[in-house]
Amino acid sequence: MRMQQRKPTVQTKLKNLITGKIVQKSFQGSDAFEEAEIDKQPMMFLYENRGDYWFNEKGNPKNRISFKEEQIADQAKFLKPNTEVVAYKFGEKIINIELPVKIDYKVVEAPPSYKGDTATGGSKTVVLENGLQIQVPMFINVDDIIRVNTTTGEYTERAEKK
The missing domain is CATH 2.40.50.140 (Nucleic acid-binding proteins)
Structure with a gap:
């Protein structure tokens, strides 16, 4: 029977949730921790x-x-x-x-779209009420309300006008 020279260790990267600092630590497989509430x-x-x-x-x-x-x-x-x-x-x-996964924004600036532009399924850049610029389909116009995915920053759909 062969024995290991050392006990196995686990290499981890830990993030301090208060300061945001990341540190590397090594632990033994048998170490236990108190869970943060x-x-x-x-x-x-x-x-x-x-x-x-x-x-x-x-x-x-x-x-x-x-x-x-x-x-x-x-x-x-x-x-x-x-x-x-x-x-x-x-x-x-x-x-x-x-943040919520999806948030509705009003389009404040959008270049005009012309008949026939949508044949290729293109997109255009618009400016939202908070100053964010994103790519949207050609049919989106000024004053439209659109839904944006906050995890990816991408257009998801046109929302109903209120």
């Missing part, structure tokens, strides 16, 4: 001012919380006032926010 809380995005993004607890408008643009990273470009998000809390500190 992370709570979800519904919140509402209010506005952006000089790189600060302000939210309030849903149902408690007096309790406002701000995030720096670096904290919410790529999600900032999809935020618009009165968007409902889910905040992840560790203890009393909010460590992350989660």
Whole structure:
């Protein structure tokens, strides 16, 4: 019978949810850990001012919380006032926010489409109410409401006008 020289180890990359720092650690296969308790809380995005993004607890408008643009990273470009998000809390500190998978936006700028343009199934770039530019089908016009997937940043469908 042959014995190993060392016990097997597990190599991992761990992310600190509060600071965002990533570290590499090695663990023995028999190591055990205490699971972190992370709570979800519904919140509402209010506005952006000089790189600060302000939210309030849903149902408690007096309790406002701000995030720096670096904290919410790529999600900032999809935020618009009165968007409902889910905040992840560790203890009393909010460590992350989660956007809805799809959000509706109004098209504010769109190049004109001409008869026959759709024969090739082409697309065009439009500007949305929050300044985001995305590719959409040729039949989308100014003042249309479109639905955008926030995980991919792509057009999904035209929403019903309200």
